[in-house]
Amino acid sequence: MRATLSYLPLVLLAVAWEAIARLNLVDSSALPPLSKVGLAWVDLIRGGELVNNGAASLYRGSVGLLLAVLGGGGLGLCMARWRLLDVFVNPLVELFYPLPKSALIPVTVLWLGFGDGSKILLIFLGCMIPVTIGAYNGARGSDHALVWSARSMGANRLRMMWDVVVPSALPELLNGIRTALALAFILLVSSELIVSQQGFGYLIGYLGSTGSYEGMYAVVLTVAFLGFAADRIYQLFIQWLLRWRD
Amino acid sequence: ARAEPLKIRGAWVAPLANLSSVWLQKKDLAVHFGQSYVFEPVRYAGTPPMITAIANNELEIGNLAFSTLPIAIENAGMDDIRVISDDFQDGVLGYVSNDFQVLTDGPIKKIEDLKGKVVATNSAGAGVDVAMRAMLRKHGLEANRDYTIIEAPFPGMKSMLMEKKVDLIPAVLPFMLDPELKKNAHSLFDMKAAIGRSQFVMWSARKPFIDAHRAALVDFLEDSLRILHWYLDPKNHEAAAEIASQLTKQPPERFGWIFTKDDYYRDSNLMPDLDALQKNVDMTRDLGFARASFDVKAHSDLSLIQEAAKRLK
Amino acid sequence: MDGQSQIIIERVNHTYRPPRGRPVLALSDVSLDVRPREFLALLGPSGCGKSTLLYLVGGFLPTETGRIVVKGKPVTAPGPDRGIVFQHFALFPWKSVRANILYGLERQRMPRAERERRAQAFIDLVGLSGFEDSYPSQLSGGMKQRTAIARTLAFDPDILLMDEPFGALDAQTRALMQTELLNIWKRTPKTVIFVTHDVQEAVYLAERVAVMSARPGRIKAIIETKFDDRDPGLTRSKEFVEKVDELWNLVREEAIKAQSIKAQENQEKKPSS
């Protein structure tokens, strides 16, 4: 009951969609009614396409995201604490942030080809932005006295990073990861749209190019729903992790 | 022990239109598949990434259009690329030609009326785009000077025209068959009128690859021919429509035209029309999309497909 | 100066440079020697640089001019030989009371059972049994302070730097903690620098009391306050009261000076601004 109530806005949105399509407020070939999208979804599930392509996508997405969280988080934390790294690496990282990663495909395929590798790299690079910025700013803001405290109890620099800098950077870092989580889904689709044999992006591009918009939206909504579910689970995780805050 | 079968990756963009996109569905006809080669069709969002992929040895057989072939040779520096077979052609008598349509009760009555208007295209430099620009130029209209070009995906073209966001759209298969479009729009000119018969899309591969794997490629082309023949055979029309339906998630009734005369022309021997191609390439250069022209014969290697066709007989 | 000193502070200055605004000279030319096993109290008006001096000895702030030598080695970084109780506690907010206290022990690779036992002993010592699993945000001010004390005492550093460690405690708890601290100090060989605002406390606990001048902090005087016996009646003895008075007067002078320096600065500033 509570759950339905709290997701009522989504239901309202769905009703609005159905109404817009049914009332022909927008050309129904561009926006099919949600109910038809639902039917197409059932078909896609039955045919197994959604599951097969989804598995491929989720693999790429989770590897890319994982790398972004570990690599980006580590980089951000280290840049915040080690001056030399900050001075030499930060300019390169900042130069990299604003690049539309899809424009880098010609370069990324140089090393990784058009297979999973280049897509994972793309997701990794894209998701790195919020994680690195969050980790960097969070770590820079950590209370000096806490850092000192740990050091004076015998924590070496590395230990201190893990014991103090990471927890104090956590609120910002976690929010960065939340953004990265959502970005991962967007990047996943856009990287698979360009070239691939399977994946959500492949299905979207493929169904879209045949004009079967019901199917395309079914896939789009599946991606959105997975993103939504991931975000919900992640938020529960955050709550648990930050339980010490009052 | 036998050698590993050769891996051949083939590109496609549009489902149904490109043979690669329906190839695997009739894999059972491919007698050499898994023996001397394996075939792996890969979808690309357009031809430009294919060029990158070929240059990078990530793709063996590209699906280049007449307008992108010069780009691959000149800009990407792949002088060793060779046309090896046909995919489909436009403007062949008795077959369908891509259409350029306007609203029936709209303001555009003749091409000159497009001055100052907005024209949709699928992607700058694509075959359809080049043909359209050529036609407008014949009538004294230059892109960006006399009219605005915007890009939109093919399936969305109809809505854009109906909502009067644009004044001219290219109508390609299967979207030109849309009943609503048929009711409200009509043809202003077609691709045949614009550039005559065209060798629209053809399979292309690099010479070192061809030389190294000649035998396997002939096997592959032989199987491809078998598959094409199956699709073109009127006996199989219903089964083909069923495959199309499964692929595109649309009812089979909509695919009455597929592999018939209402479809693009496909040479039953997969033999490209090099004369048409030469004309297309020259025109692409004249429009400024390519810097220089070249002899298409020097950039094709038809011996493979000839050999494959011979074997089938 | 001599090999005998445990902590040598020699002509040390410290200037804070906020990102904006003018630099603040917090310590000027401070020299101080602390002998091994000595209990030294540090008195001085608010803002005179007592905390800053502890931070320098702790190795948290870099020594810019002059030098600080601890056990024969110049201080370059913090280390577990010098334990500090911060004025604002600096508890890890994401760790429970127990976990906060265990932290230093874990860093010393103490076996698990041993460190659990030790942590519990110090929790009991500061009277926090029952609150082992509370987070700092769920403690009262005094309880936080006691956690901080327990945390530092637990990992048993040779040198204790304590910045008003009993400031938030009620009189009785404070007396209890004083006794415990003295016990620990007597039992284990520790050198203590103890910042306090309570002159009585300073005289009662310390062997010597250093009085700092108003900002910029200097060592103004060092008074011996070693009494032969530390009986409960001590605080009422004439000797004791005299020492307290002497120190009280020294501190008062400085506090008044601090007020007037500020007033003067103020005067100077006014016309220009």
Add this chain to the structure above:
Amino acid sequence: MDGQSQIIIERVNHTYRPPRGRPVLALSDVSLDVRPREFLALLGPSGCGKSTLLYLVGGFLPTETGRIVVKGKPVTAPGPDRGIVFQHFALFPWKSVRANILYGLERQRMPRAERERRAQAFIDLVGLSGFEDSYPSQLSGGMKQRTAIARTLAFDPDILLMDEPFGALDAQTRALMQTELLNIWKRTPKTVIFVTHDVQEAVYLAERVAVMSARPGRIKAIIETKFDDRDPGLTRSKEFVEKVDELWNLVREEAIKAQSIKAQENQEKKPSS
């Protein structure tokens, strides 16, 4: 109870319910009346609920059982009629000393010139001239505390709730601040609840001293400490020393009880865990 009381606290309980872990009963059945213009000190062992009681009167925590009435109206929300000095200062870290002090005055829509003048006066009063533009992170502990005092005094609330406001100050500055507080209290009609750990301070400043019992906090005793004159020699008078001793004994009992309650709880806990 009577129309005369400025603050009526009647059978108030307070339980903290942390999201995890067991609830903590901080106050149990506390009743206390404060008369208009009265200066009441609150003494009690660490963790007994003094801060909690101030939060309730301040309206920061909801009154769950019992009732709290201030100036005839039940407390429902905080308001500028009750100014509070928090134990941990709660300064706005993004505001300079001056801006922190100005904040309350701005909220009262005081004209600009007037509030600038008033803020400066209180900065001078607490001896922070020269640090007007410093941010809290650039102040020493005592300086932060003085900023917090100035901030609350500046906006001139009818009722002052002060939670160990002089805890971080050196003896002399503390004496100065005590005098200033008494001056302000005498000049303007203010009711004060003053939490302190210093029994002498309580006796010196307050007209009545309430002693709280160990957790869960109760009002254990209320002692009149009104002396006719507040001369400098007062603190040495017999009367005064006797009051201090009386209170000291009361507090000690509670502190010892607090220790033993904990020890007992501990005992009870051990076998089960």
Add this chain to the structure above:
Amino acid sequence: MVAAMARLDDTASLAAAEAQISRDAARRLDIAFRGGAGIFSILVLLIAWEIFARSGKVTAFMLPPFSAVAERIYADAIGGELWRNLWVTMFRAITGFAIAAVGGIALGAVMARSRIVRWFFDPIISVGFPMPKIAFLPIIILWLGLYDVSKISIVVFDAIFPVVTATLAGLAGVEKELIWSGRNMGASERELMWQVALPAALPQILTGLQVALPIALIVAIIAEMAMGGYGLGGAMMSASRFADSRGVFAGIVEIAIVGYALIKAMALIRRRLLVWHQETAERH
């Protein structure tokens, strides 16, 4: 300046003043070094690029040498095309970013305060952000047209999410004593939000904005690539259509420079706004 400072602390010894001078010099050197080092590592990257491109391991199509790309940028700049495209893209990205910033902070603040608003937007944001908006391109074109409005809308929709979540997360972490303090001094709920909660959450909110800025730029460019029209993205797209590697890489470099400048500006704003914060203090 040093003299003035010496007078200020005239109680300080001469030695201290001298030490001061040498420290000041060291600091200046240090600042110069930091600026220089940034350029240094970028230079190293460019040189590595040039060498790698000329090494023969890659063709000029896959990776043209930097010098050729620079030439191309120069030509575009002289021809004026660069500035026209730059202006269009910046206009879209920055307008979108500004709307996302203001809207995101406002939405986050209102969500933190009002349960109803939170109830309504919470699931919508969770669904909306991971949604691949490219797929809605046809509808966006139909509704909002082909020009700036539709592109800016896409930018806003993608850039607002990090701002909203950062605002929410920041507000959730504000110490309750600060709020109490503000209440105590008579701040209304509105004033509390503006004067206490938001400033206290500012570090996190700024982090959200710092994340949103590159996203806004990227999305603006991708929208241009997908929908055509002028702008850096449009130019890059047509270059890519014609396998014009120099044009593509010129675009990449231009975007990197513009983005770098924007990110630096944002970092500067952060430093200015957070002078009071730990992170701006000297690092030891």
